[in-house]
Amino acid sequence: MNGDDLRDETLKAHSARKGKIQVVGKVAINEANDLAMYYTPGVAYPCLEIKNNKDLSYEYTSRGNMVAIITDGTRILGLGNIGPEAGMPVMEGKSVLLKKFGGVDAVPLALDITQEDWIVGVVKALAPSFGAINLEDIETPKAVNILKRLEKELTIPVFHDDSYGTAIITVAALKNALKLVGKKLKSVRIVVNGAGSAGFGITELLLNSGATDVICCDTTGIIYKGRTERMNNIKEELASMTNKSGMIGSLSDAMKGADVLISVASNGTITKEQVSSMAEMSIVLALSNPDPEIGYEDAKAAGAAVVGTGQSGIPNQVNNMLAFPGVFRGLLDVRARRMNVDMMIAAVDAIAKTVGRKQLTADYIVPDFNDNKMALKTTASVAEAVAAAAMKTGVARVQKKPGEIKRDYIASVKRYNRLEKLISKL
Amino acid sequence: MNGDDLRDETLKAHSARKGKIQVVGKVAINEANDLAMYYTPGVAYPCLEIKNNKDLSYEYTSRGNMVAIITDGTRILGLGNIGPEAGMPVMEGKSVLLKKFGGVDAVPLALDITQEDWIVGVVKALAPSFGAINLEDIETPKAVNILKRLEKELTIPVFHDDSYGTAIITVAALKNALKLVGKKLKSVRIVVNGAGSAGFGITELLLNSGATDVICCDTTGIIYKGRTERMNNIKEELASMTNKSGMIGSLSDAMKGADVLISVASNGTITKEQVSSMAEMSIVLALSNPDPEIGYEDAKAAGAAVVGTGQSGIPNQVNNMLAFPGVFRGLLDVRARRMNVDMMIAAVDAIAKTVGRKQLTADYIVPDFNDNKMALKTTASVAEAVAAAAMKTGVARVQKKPGEIKRDYIASVKRYNRLEKLISKL
Numbered sequence: 001m002n003g004d005d006l007r008d009e010t011l012k013a014h015s016a017r018k019g020k021i022q023v024v025g026k027v028a029i030n031e032a033n034d035l036a037m038y039y040t041p042g043v044a045y046p047c048l049e050i051k052n053n054k055d056l057s058y059e060y061t062s063r064g065n066m067v068a069i070i071t072d073g074t075r076i077l078g079l080g081n082i083g084p085e086a087g088m089p090v091m092e093g094k095s096v097l098l099k100k101f102g103g104v105d106a107v108p109l110a111l112d113i114t115q116e117d118w119i120v121g122v123v124k125a126l127a128p129s130f131g132a133i134n135l136e137d138i139e140t141p142k143a144v145n146i147l148k149r150l151e152k153e154l155t156i157p158v159f160h161d162d163s164y165g166t167a168i169i170t171v172a173a174l175k176n177a178l179k180l181v182g183k184k185l186k187s188v189r190i191v192v193n194g195a196g197s198a199g200f201g202i203t204e205l206l207l208n209s210g211a212t213d214v215i216c217c218d219t220t221g222i223i224y225k226g227r228t229e230r231m232n233n234i235k236e237e238l239a240s241m242t243n244k245s246g247m248i249g250s251l252s253d254a255m256k257g258a259d260v261l262i263s264v265a266s267n268g269t270i271t272k273e274q275v276s277s278m279a280e281m282s283i284v285l286a287l288s289n290p291d292p293e294i295g296y297e298d299a300k301a302a303g304a305a306v307v308g309t310g311q312s313g314i315p316n317q318v319n320n321m322l323a324f325p326g327v328f329r330g331l332l333d334v335r336a337r338r339m340n341v342d343m344m345i346a347a348v349d350a351i352a353k354t355v356g357r358k359q360l361t362a363d364y365i366v367p368d369f370n371d372n373k374m375a376l377k378t379t380a381s382v383a384e385a386v387a388a389a390a391m392k393t394g395v396a397r398v399q400k401k402p403g404e405i406k407r408d409y410i411a412s413v414k415r416y417n418r419l420e421k422l423i424s425k426l
Numbered sequence: 427m428n429g430d431d432l433r434d435e436t437l438k439a440h441s442a443r444k445g446k447i448q449v450v451g452k453v454a455i456n457e458a459n460d461l462a463m464y465y466t467p468g469v470a471y472p473c474l475e476i477k478n479n480k481d482l483s484y485e486y487t488s489r490g491n492m493v494a495i496i497t498d499g500t501r502i503l504g505l506g507n508i509g510p511e512a513g514m515p516v517m518e519g520k521s522v523l524l525k526k527f528g529g530v531d532a533v534p535l536a537l538d539i540t541q542e543d544w545i546v547g548v549v550k551a552l553a554p555s556f557g558a559i560n561l562e563d564i565e566t567p568k569a570v571n572i573l574k575r576l577e578k579e580l581t582i583p584v585f586h587d588d589s590y591g592t593a594i595i596t597v598a599a600l601k602n603a604l605k606l607v608g609k610k611l612k613s614v615r616i617v618v619n620g621a622g623s624a625g626f627g628i629t630e631l632l633l634n635s636g637a638t639d640v641i642c643c644d645t646t647g648i649i650y651k652g653r654t655e656r657m658n659n660i661k662e663e664l665a666s667m668t669n670k671s672g673m674i675g676s677l678s679d680a681m682k683g684a685d686v687l688i689s690v691a692s693n694g695t696i697t698k699e700q701v702s703s704m705a706e707m708s709i710v711l712a713l714s715n716p717d718p719e720i721g722y723e724d725a726k727a728a729g730a731a732v733v734g735t736g737q738s739g740i741p742n743q744v745n746n747m748l749a750f751p752g753v754f755r756g757l758l759d760v761r762a763r764r765m766n767v768d769m770m771i772a773a774v775d776a777i778a779k780t781v782g783r784k785q786l787t788a789d790y791i792v793p794d795f796n797d798n799k800m801a802l803k804t805t806a807s808v809a810e811a812v813a814a815a816a817m818k819t820g821v822a823r824v825q826k827k828p829g830e831i832k833r834d835y836i837a838s839v840k841r842y843n844r845l846e847k848l849i850s851k852l
Contacts, residue, residue, distance in 0.1 A: 006462065006463070006467070006468050006471070007468075007471045009463060009468075010463045010464075010468035010469070010471045010472065011471055011472060011475065011486070013453065013463050013464065014464075014472045014485075014486040014487075015485045015486055017452040017453065018452075018484065018485065018486075018487070018488060018490050018491060019452060019486065019487040019488030019489065019490070019491075019492075020451055020452055020453050020464055020487075020488060021449055021450070021451060021452060021488045021531075022449070022450060022451070022452050022488065022491070022525075022531045023447055023448070023449055023492075023521060023525060023531040023532055023533055024447070024448060024449075024450055024525055024842070024845060024846075024849065025446055025447060025448070025522040025525060025526070025846060025849060026443040026444075026445065026446055026447060026448050026849065027439065027443065027446050027522065027849075027850065028846045028847070028849065028850035029522060029523070029526050029846075032738065032796055036432065037432070037435060037436045037439050038436075038439065038440075038446055038519050038522060039516075039519040039520070039522075039523060040503065040516075040519075040715060040716065041432070041715075041716045042432050042433075042435075042436035043436070043503070043515045043516050043519050044503055044504075044505060045432070045433045045436045045437055046436065046437060046440045046515040047502055047503070047505055047508060047512045047513065047515050047516060048505065048508070048512070049437065050508075050511050050512040050514070050515070051505075051508040051509060051512035054509070054511045054512075057511040057512075057514060058444070059440075059441045059444065060437070060440040060441055060444075060445065060515055061440075061444070061445040061446075061511075061514040061515055061518055062444060062445030062446060062447045062448065062518060063445065063511075063514065064444050064445070065444060065445075065448070066445075066449075073554075076473055077466065077469070077470055077473070078470075079470060079473055079474065079477075082473060082474070082476075082477040083477060083480070083554075084554035084555070085476050085480045085483040085487075085489075085554045086473045086474070086476040086477035086480075086483075087473065088476070088483060088487040088489065088554070088555065089469045089472040089473050089476070089486055089487055090465075090466075090469050090473060092487055092488060093464050093465040093466075093469050094465070095449060096451040096453065096455060096464060096465075097455070097465060099448075099449060099450055099451060100451070100455050105447075105448045105449040106449055107449055107533050108555060109552060109555050110554050110555050111551045111552065111554070112550060112551050112552075112553055112554050113550075113551045118547070118551065121539075121544070121547075121548075122547075122548050122551050122552075124538060124539075125537045125538050125539045125544065125548050126535060126537065126538075126548075127538055128499075128509075128510035128511045128514070128536050128537070128538050129510070129514065129534060129535050129536050289466060289467075290466065290467045312458065370458055415852045416450070418848065418852060419450060419845070419848060419849065419852065420450075420451060420454045420455075421454070422844065422845060422848050423450065423451060423452065423453075423454065423845065424453065424454035426841040426844060426845065
């Protein structure tokens with residue numbers, strides 16, 4: 001579809017049923033007996049059980065599969081601060097994706113507040129109803145600050161897809177690309193362009209994965225300790241974690257001789273000249289959406305050995321959807337108390353390994369999300385890996401046997417596909 | 427089922443699928459084109475439309491049929507302050523009922539905060555995601571204060587079922603009972619026993635419906651202007667609205683010669699002697715759950731002409747479920763900005779009228795909720811009446827034609843019944 005057609009069809013599709021999500025039962029109410037169990041007087045029994053042991057809320061309520069998608073509408077897609085009401089179509093979309101591809105029940109909550117303290121307070125207040133929190137499309141540095149605070153204060157995992165989700169799929173793509181060019185993560189020079197949630201999350205995960213030479217850039221240029229122009233608390237943190245040699249200069253300066261460019265700078269541009277100035281066998285991941293900072297063809301023509309973008313329909317779509325459904329599936333299945341680095345790295349490796357040795361080429365570094373079988377396989381692997389890492393690191397409330405999570409996940413996808421078929425007919 | 431059986435069956439039923447509710451799509455995602463519409467890049471179009479006109483959130487998101495069920499866990503059923511996690515089974519039950527009987531999507535949110543200011547703040551923050559708010563099982567007087575504050579500050583309706591829902595069905599029952607005994611609301615003496623959310627809501631609605639002689643009692647006795655023992659701000663309000671003669675004394679004193687007793691005093695007891703002391707052709711609505719303050723048989727034996735309780739299986743079950751699904755259906759269908767007295771009275775009259783002149787007997791003053799046809803008919807009538815009142819009083823965002831709401835409602839019930847059948851098989 002072209003732009004105008006897509007607009008018309010999209011608006012029609014959104015208004016046909018007034019939005020995209022609904023809340024339904026897991027159980028049927030057909031007779032007085034059902035009412036007596038699911039409502040009064042029987043419902044008092046699970047209430048009392050949970051009163052005596054809060055963890056039983058995972059057993060007797062839907063909490064354990066329920067995620068709150070939280071936004072304040074301040075950074076919706078590439079549209080910026082359009083407010084909570086206007087951000088809702090994206091959040092409902094995310095909810096449908098989480099159900100369809102992760103078997104997760106997700107409640108989108110677009111908040112009419114933007115102050116960091118208030119958002120933290122509201123999410124804390126909401127925690128008893130959910131098994132995990134997904135922060136979404138909140139402006140930086142606030143989003144990162146909220147994430148860090150909530151992680152300290154809550155006993156359920158907090159996932160920030162713009163940060164963690166993007167980081168997982170990006171590092172997975174990079175790991176596979178590095179295999180192809182015969183370079184090692186610990187010894188390559190990596191330039192991360194963009195110091196928002198994505199740039200911060202990617203940088204953190206790169207360092208946690210063994211990268212040693214990372215230079216971060218924003219629109220002002222290289223971020224270094226002591227820089228005073230356009231800094232904020234997360235850029236200060238980036239400055240202290242990266243750029244050990246204290247390089248000062250522009251993005252072009254940073255890219256000269258670099259092995260890897262990861263660009264997550266919305267509306268940013270990378271030139272062919274900048275790519276040409278990189279080291280031999282360079283890797284370019286230009287991930288802005290909907291338009292990459294440099295197109296696949298241009299980056300290739302400028303000499304990059306491996307190129308990935310966020311675009312569908314061309315090779316190497318680096319797509320969060322390969323990460324977040326599986327991460328949520330895994331952490332919910334073991335009732336995790338929090339996300340941690342081990343779980344992130346487990347997710348990275350699971351995605352990277354889903355592309356077999358024989359499949360791995362410069363034009364196939366990440367699983368193709370549009371290949372339904374590949375998407376399911378990837379999600380199942382990520383779920384298993386995240387759950388295993390959670391159990392290993394002691395943040396799981398329950399233990400699962402190998403294979404159990406994958407089996408349950410595949411079954412839930414099948415169940416939902418049947419339900420979806422009926423829904424689309426009603 | 428007896429108590430032990432009910433306990434076992436209920437716990438098993440709650441853990442079988444881990445709770446009672448799930449979030450699913452209204453739309454199916456089958457191909458890349460669906461993703462492009464429901465998620466990126468197409469989703470940007472409804473976002474931008476809503477950005478330019480917030481009311482379009484009712485058109486392009488699920489908000490218009492979405493209700494938040496808010497509790498803080500401080501007064502769950504008759505169990506008291508058992509906390510948000512433990513309150514959740516009740517809230518999920520309510521969610522299923524709202525979908526099944528009202529066609530309403532309801533998200534239960536049990537909050538980990540109990541301060542009035544915080545609850546008000548959190549609900550205000552959540553408002554952009556919902557078409558209405560349902561306050562549930564919050565201790566009084568806080569619940570009433572929160573209700574009044576939110577009604578002033580929000581542009582979506584706030585319904586407090588313990589207060590408004592109980593008031594609607596109770597006044598409907600009373601109106602029909604008065605027809606039977608040939609008395610008029612404006613001239614009868616009514617004793618309301620219990621000064622919590624229900625007692626307050628009932629008293630307010632009685633006065634707004636034309637009652638002139640109401641005496642409120644709590645465990646301390648009659649509430650009067652100037653009383654100092656065990657008062658709070660809503661009892662002060664009750665004192666100033668009722669008891670014009672300044673009667674002082676006990677519940678027994680108040681009941682002597684009274685035409686009507688409405689008791690909503692959890693754990694309270696009414697004796698046969700108290701009922702015997704009432705006027706000729708007295709009406710007793712003893713509504714505590716699960717056990718009434720005086721049983722149907724005892725109240726009848728003591729001389730009451732008409733008796734209603736909250737119990738199922740005996741005549742005159744005064745059940746909120748006859749009120750709240752229809753009220754929500756009606757106010758959501760016209761995208762109401764708020765609840766008001768006219769809408770409440772419209773709901774009362776709709777319920778009362780559903781019992782035809784020929785049906786009306788001392789043992790049939792309210793529709794029987796367990797009669798499925800009667801329940802649907804009542805809900806449809808309440809929805810139509812509430813919507814009409816909202817349109818008439820200028821609080822409706824959209825206008826509906828007569829019959830439209832009923833037709834859509836019946837269709838939604840049928841759709842959900844089909845969905846529920848499949849869900850229970852999956």
